[in-house]
Amino acid sequence: SAVISQKPSRDICQRGTSLTIQCQVDSQVTMMFWYRQQPGQSLTLIATANQGSEATYESGFVIDKFPISRPNLTFSTLTVSNMSPEDSSIYLCSVGFGETQYFGPGTRLLVL
Amino acid sequence: GQNIDQPTEMTATEGAIVQINCTYQTSGFNGLFWYQQHAGEAPTFLSYNVLDGLEEKGRFSSFLSRSKGYSYLLLKELQMKDSASYLCARRAGGYNKLIFGAGTRLAVHP
Numbered sequence: 001s002a003v004i005s006q007k008p009s010r011d012i013c014q015r016g017t018s019l020t021i022q023c024q025v026d027s028q029v030t031m032m033f034w035y036r037q038q039p040g041q042s043l044t045l046i047a048t049a050n051q052g053s054e055a056t057y058e059s060g061f062v063i064d065k066f067p068i069s070r071p072n073l074t075f076s077t078l079t080v081s082n083m084s085p086e087d088s089s090i091y092l093c094s095v096g097f098g099e100t101q102y103f104g105p106g107t108r109l110l111v112l
Numbered sequence: 113g114q115n116i117d118q119p120t121e122m123t124a125t126e127g128a129i130v131q132i133n134c135t136y137q138t139s140g141f142n143g144l145f146w147y148q149q150h151a152g153e154a155p156t157f158l159s160y161n162v163l164d165g166l167e168e169k170g171r172f173s174s175f176l177s178r179s180k181g182y183s184y185l186l187l188k189e190l191q192m193k194d195s196a197s198y199l200c201a202r203r204a205g206g207y208n209k210l211i212f213g214a215g216t217r218l219a220v221h222p
Contacts, residue, residue: 001157033209042199042212043155092154094210099143099162101210103154 002027002097004104012110013083020079021107023093028073031096034066037106038089046091049076083111116213118200123219129188132216134200138181143203145210146174146185150196158185158198187218195220 003026013019023032032049046066048056055068070076080087088111093104115137124130136144143162147155161167161176161183173186185198197215204211 042214043201043210044212045209048209099160100157101145102157103147106154 002095002102006093006104006107010108015084018079018081020077021091023076025074025095029095032076033094034078035092036089085111087111118213118216121217124190126190126220126222128190132185132198134183136181136202140204144176144183145201147199148196190220192220
């Protein structure tokens with residue numbers, strides 16, 4: 001398995017501002033993903049973070065709102081831009097490792 | 113959750129056995145995952161099935177029928193700590209992208 005850490009673990013932000021979430025893995029992995037889990041709901045894939053190229057976004061998510069960086073095989077960032085209260089959610093980094101996918105501890109975001 | 117169906121809530125008694133069912137859309141199927149998620153925590157990997165049959169791992173077992181688009185998670189000798197949400201997810205295509213069901217909240221009572 002892989003050990004995944006995320007920073008910050010939680011934050012409270014004002015609407016209109018942006019927050020960048022970091023994801024660090026203890027080993028090199030090809031596949032890294034960003035998910036969102038809104039209150040009381042299941043996980044929704046935002047995008048796949050591709051090393052050396054632009055992220056691949058799922059339907060309903062766009063780069064201007066959720067820019068992603070993947071500078072190397074152990075690190076990625078997700079920015080939540082121009083936040084509104086609807087962005088209040090848990091944001092989870094995930095990595096594909098072998099046949100399995102593991103999740104980081106998540107970043108709990110509250111937008112006021 | 114994109115044609116993945118599982119019961120919303122279940123209750124069971126400590127020491128008992130519970131089966132959580134999941135049905136999914138079979139097109140593009142490439143593997144079925146079960147995760148456990150305690151309140152306020154990240155999902156924890158439980159099992160992965162890509163071939164038909166039963167995979168046993170301690171108190172937890174997972175079953176898959178690809179032709180029926182059906183899986184279940186079997187939890188034996190239930191403990192209070194098993195109270196959590198159980199998420200069924202399928203892998204789409206030849207790619208690690210996972211599509212999750214809404215999850216089943218399991219409450220274990222003494």
